Amino acid sequence: MTALENKKIEAPVKFSPEAQQKFEKILTQYDSKRSSLLPVLHLAQDEFGYCSDAVVEYVSQIMELSPAQVMEVVSFYTMYHRKPTGQNHFAFCMTLSCWMGGTHQLYKNFCARFGIKPGEVTPDGKFSVGKMECLGSCGTAPMLSVNETYYESMTPEKLNRLIESCRKGEPEVP
């Protein structure tokens, strides 16, 4: 990412009034302010797309924590993204039952098809890819999630259909 792009993203980091309202509600649900950090980061990621340095800085201010305290949490959990993802983030479950069901092949084909690996986005901004550990769908293996939706019992054909539907901006109903 260039410095210029970075600046563009950093400029408007502030919760919208709706997000601010949600933030204040979250704070009431815990007996310590810091306990709200995970939900607040989820909220911030929904709002700003990913956890950039500016977002980490902003969250640290509103949570009265140091940026380092926020950063150690952001970097610890896999669901917080430090880089922008594509409009359709394909996360493949790579653990035992899905692996036995052939998920590595689906993953490899996906990466080869778009020429991307984890952390990268296709030039049109539409697709990115990630490897996930067990997502709790072992009985319907192999599976993957796109953004936050589970797609279970996948086959190469189903994956192709899903990719095409995402490309058109109308993702298939799982």
Next chain:
Amino acid sequence: MIKHTQHYKNIRPMYVDLTPQPGEKRLLMEHVQVPNIHTLPVYESKGGYQALKKVLESKMDRETLIKEVQGSAVRGRGGAGFPTGNKWNFVPKNTDKPHYLLCNADESEPGTFKDRVILEHLPHMMIEGMIIGSYAIQAARSYVYIRGEYTYATEIVDRAIQEAYKAGYLGKNILGSGFDHEMVVHRGAGAYICGEETGLISSLEGKKGWPKLKPPFPAVEGYLRCPTVVNNVETLACVPWIINHGAEAYAKIGTPKSTGTKMWSVSGDVTRPGVYEVENGIPFKDFLEKVCGGMKGGRKLKALIPGGSSAPIMTAEEAMSCTLDYESIASKGSMLGSGGMVVLDDSRDLVQVLKNLAEFYREESCGQCTPCREGTGWLEKILHSFTERQARREDLQLLKTTSQNMIGRTICVLADSIAMPVLSYLEKFPGEFENYLQGSSNTSSMSGRVKHNG
């Protein structure tokens, strides 16, 4: 700003057939197929919240309540199998500090997806159990710590909690008992270690999910250093049944030491993968044939991972001669664990299977303790050298000593959760490793080219 394409978030529950199979005994899942059982009116029409009424309207004495749960001998269904009533009883009776009940819905053990069925279909059963548990330990607040990826389940549980508030089962002065209780859904963010109870507590405190040294145990010093009970989803869902039917009725089901039923999630090489509830103590052989429809494609059973990937592996002979209860599985050197059963047929390469698991544990080690942080990486690298046919004969010993040096030397049991399986694969399936040693070159194992994220 990146805006995601609209996906059909929270669209539907898991694609798994919940039709009862012959051989099942359903206490929790009795009504799982009733349409809209996840909503309050339907749950109530099937006897829901009767147990809570029984407890609160009679203002049941807390000690009596705990004794009842102790009498049922129900054990933790998350993995450790600790008696639930005893856990509740450890909470100090006279402290000024607030008490908390945490429901562990961070289901992440590979092979395990049974809590998802409760969360998606029977959230009120879990919530009812949580309110009763909270009353027993005098907790004014409880949290459902649910893994971040379970978005559909989170939505369902959240709605169920709102329904319970509206109906007066949560909030102030519940059912006129004078008991106040708040319940909140808390989403995790993707970390296996947060399913470990003290890791879960750290995570709920807004930190990375580093487990804490025990003692002090959470019952004395847990969330925000206050007395805290952490119970699994399935464990809490057992509570209403126990209160409704009595401890004795529950204890009559199953075996003397493994009372009641257990929900098993079955995946791998079986005809019908899925979630099944059976009486504890039934033979695995019957379970496989009757409930799961036998081996897929008529193949032969090679090995069984009975209770999630942390459970040491069992040979086909051991599996076929064991019954599904804590003691019988333990007698074969494994554990019932979470009930995440992975069935492996004779076409499976167990060194590859083990390597896949080692990758998982290396990825999920929280990095706090050296034996685990380094050991999981070493195990992965050594196993990689086997699958790349670069292992030396002495690497068998290296796998063994590395594992032995991980066990019991860390704050939590994540290290043991891969070290124990490694030892079990080495002991029970030496031939699988031997296949990779035949004709291998003599390259040092530690130079194995391990590719991460590739």
